[in-house]
Amino acid sequence: MPRLCWSLPVIVGAAALMAGCSHSPPQTMAATDPGIAQDLERVRNATRIYQDTAVARAAGYPTMNASQCLADSTEGGMGQHFVNRALLSDTLSLEHPQILLYAHDAKGKMKLVAVEYIIPYRIHPREADPPRIFGRPLRQNDPLKLWNLHVWAFEKNPSGLFAEWNPAVKCPAHAGM
Numbered sequence: 001m002p003r004l005c006w007s008l009p010v011i012v013g014a015a016a017l018m019a020g021c022s023h024s025p026p027q028t029m030a031a032t033d034p035g036i037a038q039d040l041e042r043v044r045n046a047t048r049i050y051q052d053t054a055v056a057r058a059a060g061y062p063t064m065n066a067s068q069c070l071a072d073s074t075e076g077g078m079g080q081h082f083v084n085r086a087l088l089s090d091t092l093s094l095e096h097p098q099i100l101l102y103a104h105d106a107k108g109k110m111k112l113v114a115v116e117y118i119i120p121y122r123i124h125p126r127e128a129d130p131p132r133i134f135g136r137p138l139r140q141n142d143p144l145k146l147w148n149l150h151v152w153a154f155e156k157n158p159s160g161l162f163a164e165w166n167p168a169v170k171c172p173a174h175a176g177m
Contacts, residue, residue, distance in 0.1 A: 036161070039094055039134050043115060043153050046095035051112050053082070053102060060084040061100050069103070069171035076159065077169030078150070079103035079113055090123050092133045103155065103169045113155035113169060121145045136162065 050056040057063075061082035071077035082100040097115035105111045117138060119131050124147060130137035131147050138147035150164055157166040 036134055040151070040153060040161075042094045043097070043151060047097065047100065047112065047115055047153065050100050053110050056082050056100055056112075060086050071169070071171040072165050075165035076167035077103060077171050078165060079169050079171075080110070081116070088118070088120060088123065090119060090131075092117050092119065092131055094133065097151070101150070104172055108172070111154070113166070114150055114152045114157075116148055116150050118146050118148045121147070134162070139164075 050059065050061065061084045063080055063082045069077065069080050079101045080103070082102065084096075084098055084100075087096050087098045098118045099116035100112060101114040101116060102110045103113045117133050119138065122145070124131055126140060126142070126145075130140070132138070133149060134151065136149065138149045141148050149162060152161055152163070152166055155166060155168060157163055157168065159165060159167060
């Protein structure tokens with residue numbers, strides 16, 4: 001398999017172009033669908049250890065630009081993306097998301113808010129059937145040339161469990177796009 005060399009600014013910078021992506025049903029979906037609720041609990045159990053960004057970095061989730069926080073003026077924020085490039089493959093695992101998303105809490109401390117699953121088009125072509133996780137297809141992200149799905153596992157999202165942006169996530173005034 002060819003080695004993928006992506007820079008985090010390219011990944012997260014182009015993610016800002018996704019503001020027009022479709023919206024997902026409300027977060028209460030997890031409470032009404034037992035399969036989604038079980039999958040969500042598996043994700044939380046597997047990633048809870050990464051509440052501490054130092055633990056995430058040691059496990060292979062670095063961020064190259066610590067001040068880069070993605071926000072959209074109308075949709076909300078995503079936070080900062082910590083990408084584990086070793087997990088980029090054609091296989092998705094609930095317990096091993098390729099990206100961890102962090103945002104600042106009210107005291108300015110970084111907290112884990114979401115996970116993101118991605119598969120680059122060079123591994124799973126755009127023309128192929130979409131990869132699936134949580135019983136749903138990943139979205140096509142043409143600017144980044146990848147499939148992706150956000151899961152707001154640790155931060156309630158009024159826009160939906162699988163929405164791209166979260167109105168509750170805010171970027172500090174000194175960070176962001």
